[in-house]
Amino acid sequence: MNRPPRVSEAEQSRASTGERVSAVGASPTATSEPMMEVDPRLYRHLADAQVNVELDTGDMILNLGPQHPATHGTLRLVVRLDGERVISADPIIGYMHRGYEKLTEFRTYPQITTLINRIDWLSSFANEVPFIDAAEQLMGILAPPRAQYIRTILTELSRIATFLLFLGEMGLQVGALTPAFYGFRDREHILNLIEAATGGRFHPNFNRIGGLKDDLPWGWVNDTRTAMKTVFDACDTFEDLVAGNEIFEARTRSIGIIPAELGAAYGVSGSNLRASGVDWDLRRDGKPYLAYPEIDFRVWTHPDGDSFARYWVRLQETREAARMVLQLLDQLPSGPIMTKVPLIIKVPQGEIWVETENPLGQMGYYVFSKGATGPFRVKIRSASFSNVSILPWLLRGVFVPDVITILGSLYFILGDIDR
Amino acid sequence: MSDVPGTELDSTDDASADEVTTATDVEVEEPPDPHALDEEHAQLLTRLEGELGDAVLDTEPRFGDPVVRVRRDSWRRAAEVARDVLECDYLSFISGIDWQPAPKEGDEDSSDTSSPVQPQEVSYGAAGSDGRFQVFAHVQSTAHHWGLTLKVDVDETGMLAESWVPVYAGADWHERECWEMFGISFDGHPALRHLYLPSAFEGHPLRKDFPLLSRVVKPWPGLVDVEAMPEEPEEPASTAEDTE
């Protein structure tokens, strides 16, 4: 039986053209301005924009949230509707603001590691990495290679864990009940691995300045290799079940197109920007960190910039992360996992900006230190904050169901927005 | 405890033992010079200084990242130069900093030993500062993969800086947060309103003279939750033991 080509192959050939979505002449400011000439590929998105001019009905203001299944937490979206079409949307955040930047001024460096685990709680190991990297660079110490490799492996495992959840719950946002369960089920394998190595499924708190807290347990490497096989199978399942579903495509193609320049101006990062065709990945293009310079990996982009593209890019990145983990396991060096650090850690005076490619996007810490046991000020640059700031522009003129699709495809975590 | 540094591990738990690189003869690498800049960023700095001229007050490279402090009236122009000339189309963040040292917690003989003790003398960071407040931002280029940090001083009495919203659309939320946390207003911003905090909130939390409210409400060590052992009589809560 002639099976139609997998979604991947068709999309891959388009993805490798390297083109970007552009909005020629689109207004760069955030205020609502009429869309001028736009990229013809956006036309399909705008084609149904026929405002009902016969009935002059009033607008309706609808509050999506803060308690709402689609907003991934306590995000409140005040939308102004004309029938089912959004006229304007205003995200109101801060329901989960925990005051991290203030708290960091009152904590020592190891204590801050515990705090920042909880910024993006789905891929919590990845939050610790840039901060620890910043502290180590300020102190002028280098973690040993084995520690760097293990950090990389755990970061990529958190990336896989987050993305598996995304692949499942994106289906849920669009209405398919089943993929969400598969996402959670497949994620359990990864969480078991992280728990075996660090002791915590969600908040490992495993990094120490100078290395790691502990070494890997016996047999962990083989268990991880087995788990990566299930990850590949899960990605295949999601590709067939969700990405290949005609209704899913009808719901996500041409919905929520982010033009590349506008996305960059808003600070949209990570898979969201790569799905608009921007070939930029901090693991490859930024300052070298962890063990990424020593392995080969491919950066996936997609020319469309719509919700389907974001889903597809994350699907490919999950597979890529699994391949990276396998490479890292093959190259894992032996050796110590912690360099010599004093018992009380005082970071000398200085300031540094460290950014990493976290699952949600670009996460960075600007650390100001005055030589004390804790920092003077830490600016936490979280990815979801910028990803969500584009919503007022992005949600103009879409239908209410599309709002949910767009929110799902941007994939933000409330802790990351609100810190 | 496995925090003992320098523990040697055998490599038998790796499946491909033949490909393992042993790190026993690892070279102790020298940490890079914090003030070094690679070729690309050095050229970036030169171009920026060329465009802005004397609007650049000071520059200092930090760990591969140029830090540039510009004059107060050139803040937006610096953004425009960064975006148009240096092709930095990506806005990472805009934030503020309060250089005043935090007042010590409690009084001299307070038993609050929880927070790190910061030096009480005023000192400024890279590229200096001429006042208490500064706004700093980081911009990057998605095509050329370079970035730089820009800083500007904010006058303490006026608390006004130029807004970047006409240049980078994403500055909207960052400047709202900066205003909310520090009280720095941005000239040209469409609507400075609260972002994280409720609209009735008074004060600017990230300023150093704004105390950590949880410590004010309940002084350190806070609520000590100690369950009495079954045989011991219940102790009143005020005589909490030091569970440090």
Added chain:
Amino acid sequence: MGMLAIDIGWGSTLAIKTIVILILVPTGALILGYTFLLKVMSHMQSRLGPMDPGGFHGWFQLVGDGIKFIQKEDITPEQADKRVFAFAPAVVVISTFLVFLVIPAGPDLVVKDLDVGVFYALAVSSLSVIGVLMAGWASANKFSLLGALRAAAQLIAYELPLLLAVVGVVILAGTMSLQGIVRAQSTESIFGFDGIGFPFILTQIIGFTLFLVASQAELTQTPFDMPVAESELVAGYMVEYTGFRFLFFFIGEFGTAFAFAAIAATLFLGGWALPASWGISDGVMRFLGPGVLFAKIMLVAFLMFWVRFTYPRLREDQLQALAWKFLIPIGLANILLTAIFKVAF
């Protein structure tokens, strides 16, 4: 009543039949709900579903849920239109009960075999739209209103494909009475071969598919569950209902699913009847009929719920486009083809 050799009389017969229906509908809803919503769905999602209540694979779960709903506090929103709010679930449930009046479960086991049986069943099932609109408006909640308006548009749009799917069957059977359709399927033969009778699904496969799709939409099930979109409107028009009012909606939803599955089984799979060539007398069928019908209902319901758990939901405008631009032309073409073949062969 011909079943028992006792002369009971018209009124008592009606009373007995009414009581049977009143018991049957919630029970059918419960069985359907438990089997498919709780167990089949769970297994498809690689989990077990309820296992504890009642001991054996949690069969008591829905009964327990029903009891829980009944004992809950009855909350009516302050700004709701009280009488409309209270009456809306009743409208939905009444329309469900009315459908069951014409579904035959055996040679005599039907409340009233109307000559316009099919027509009546579909007409009465569309009364629930009114109930949905009443619920959405009276709830004084913008989410409910959105859900109700979506439902109104959707349910009305999908009435037509439903009807067109059925017309093909009516042409083949020559009658609109459901008993007549069942008899036609069991006694006729396919091109001379009468081993399995002539279930209309064999020639009306398009009609069957159309009927399933349209009934999926009529039941507001995924992929057509925009009115009740869980991740957006959180139960849509039902969001303000608690306690036994919600129970009514629940019974209405699954009871209607039961009814539509029964209608599909009757129209396309042969209903309660086994092929006449198998030579089973009517007397035996009076006992076997309900069982046969139940098996066929389960089969159809499995298909409906399987689709429900797999597919995402269509957006309103895509849904409408599907109905008006795709399903209705197919239904009309189906009728044309059926008529041609009926006359030609």
